[in-house]
Every structure is written in structure tokens, then in C-alpha cells.
Amino acid sequence: MAEKSISSAVIHRLPRYYRYLGELKENGVERISSAELSQIMSVTASQIRQDLNHFGGFGQQGYGYNVAYLYTEIGKILGIDRRNDLIVIGAGNLGRAIANYGNFERRGFHIVAMFDRRADLIGMDLGNGLTVRNAADLEQYLAEHPVRMAAIAIPKTGAPEVAERLIKSGVKAIWNFAHIDLEVPDDVVVENVHLSESLMELSYKYHSRHPEAE
């Protein structure tokens, strides 16, 4: 599979294809044309053909796409055809929201441990089989459980230090909710969720569409 050559724009769209194909599959749809998929997803049919051609051989003229096959293949490309364990640093509302988000588990992501340094949170039973661990024990935990993915859900001031500790303990993928850009070595990947920035984009869209608004 020629994964290396896929642009980040295509990669960005893959989870959405995966979501729609999953819904079609659940509804018993076996095959779908790019025109039909185009209508459901509000994307042009040519965009869909172009995107899915990157993975070759899924679509056939006059037949369309095999939904289950395409769903499985995109899952493989996204690396979610296997179990992915992750730990969460920060047991505040955001960390708990992440830990309790049932959708992740359906996609093969398992949150196996949760850490915080706040004494009032350490030991808290999260009701999903997890108890908040002391952040001081992070290195020991990762030495015993070589987890490679971690979510950082703490304020930005503490995030760079936590990221450094995670990386030293072998973490290779950081899901960063702290409002700061982390500096990481080449073999570590970061995906940012900057909520403030998303809200500012909403604000831009709103005010440019409604210039009369206060």
C-alpha cells in the first residue's frame, strides 16, 4: 500500500469516509457509487474518486465501491484495525470526557490509565474501570506497560514538561489538548486539538456571515 505518498489533506478526510462507510455498513448497504456517496457526504463525486483512488482497486465502473471492503481497508490505513492503547494525563473535566468517550473503544482505542498530580483527584474512581493514578508514577507505569500513545489534557504551562517525560518513557504519539505547540523529536507525532482556536474559527465564520451582528 503506497501510504507514504498520501497527502495530509486526504488523510484528514479519511476518518470522515470511515464514519460514513461504517454507517452504511451498519445499515446493511453492500455497495455504493461515488455519486451516491457524494450526495450523502456533501463532497463532489470527483473528489471522492480522486481520494479513494489513492488506495487503488476499490471502485469498479458500473459497480461502485464495496462498502465493507473499503471500510476495512481505510481502517487498516488509519491503523485502527488493531488495538491501540493510550493513557490520559489530566483528570479534569476534559480528561474525564476523553476517558468516558465510548466511541473511541469502538474504534479500537483503549484508555488504559489516567494520571493527575492533584491530590483531590488521585485515587478517584472514574466508573469505567479506571482510577486516577498519581502523575509522579508515570515513568514507573510506562516502564511496566509500554504504551505508545498519550493524551495531554492539562493546562499549557505544565504540558511541555509532561510531554518530555512521556517521550523519555517511550511515548511516540501525543494527542495534545494543551493550548501550546509541543516540540518533539522526529520519531514522535503530535495531533493537536486546540479548542480556543476552533472557537475563534467559528467566530470568524459567524461574523463574516453576519457583519451586522454586534
Add this chain to the structure above:
Amino acid sequence: MAEKSISSAVIHRLPRYYRYLGELKENGVERISSAELSQIMSVTASQIRQDLNHFGGFGQQGYGYNVAYLYTEIGKILGIDRRNDLIVIGAGNLGRAIANYGNFERRGFHIVAMFDRRADLIGMDLGNGLTVRNAADLEQYLAEHPVRMAAIAIPKTGAPEVAERLIKSGVKAIWNFAHIDLEVPDDVVVENVHLSESLMELSYKYHSRHPEAE
């Protein structure tokens, strides 16, 4: 200001410029060259010049950018030079994380009410001046308080109905955390935060960088 012609890619980068310029301003930096800004932000200087040229006249050859001025102007473009009220639907962990996220208030976003339909959450004091209201009272609240922005932080099954109710009550901007694409009229804008999809992108990046991983 020629806002209409700015591409969505540039808009997507503006909040990050805003964040860095805000930090520079806080640190007392008065002016900065595109080369310096480039180094801090890990973006090419030509990209910075190209992006900021959309707003015209901020940079001067041999002088660089006036940090405070550029910060203010980008804030205006993003519509955060004024107060923006929003309500939050869903008082679960995610909704509470949004409601307690102090950074928003610094950017002029004020969460003025929070709603849920779960009896065990209605009436809950969130400790930030907010008490969870009954979702059944949404229309009445919006009739009395014409808020135009709303965050939807509930499971996807209920999200389309809630969006419809919000829109009927005059909401024009939806910050959507539900894992579904909302259908909205032309004058309503949506910004999605699809956490599962972000996590799948992290997974892709990780597995493509580390193909040897299990």
C-alpha cells in the same frame, strides 16, 4: 477590510498567529520580523508574509510587524474584539470542560447558560456562576436572551434535533462536538470538533511513522 477573499486555509492559521502574537505582546515585544516570527512558529517566512499580506500594511520593509497592532487587527478579523456570548447544550464531562475552560473568557467568549435534559444534572451548580438548566426551557431562554452561538456537547443521536431547535430560536453559529455532520441553513455556520476523527489522524501518523509497531 477584504475579508471575503481570504481562503479558509489562511483563516485556519489566524488563531495560531493570534496566540503567538499575544504571547509576544505579553512578553513586551513591540515589533518582530517575519524571519523571527517564522522561527518561533515553525512556518516559512514567506508563508507568514503571504498570510499577513491579506490584511495589508502591517509589515514594513526593515521594520517588521508591529506586534500590538497586528494582534488587534487579527482579533478584529476573528470577531473576538467584542464580547461573544454562547450557550452550551450538554452538561456531561465535555460540556463542563467547555464551560470551565478559562481561556475562552480571555478571548471574549462568555458561556452564559448551560442546558441538559438529564434530571440528575439539571440544577447542578457548576461553580463558575452557572447552574445547569432544563433543556426543555431552551426556547424560552433564547427568546429572553438572544444568544447567537451555541456549543453542542451531547451524543450524536440527539444532536440534529437540538440543532434544529437552536436554529429555530435564532442561533446562527454552532460549535458541534457531536460525531455527526449537521445540516443547517445557509445563514448558519458550523465548526466541528470531531474528537474520534482527530484521534484516528493521530493513529495514522503514528502507524505510518512506526510501521513496525503492533
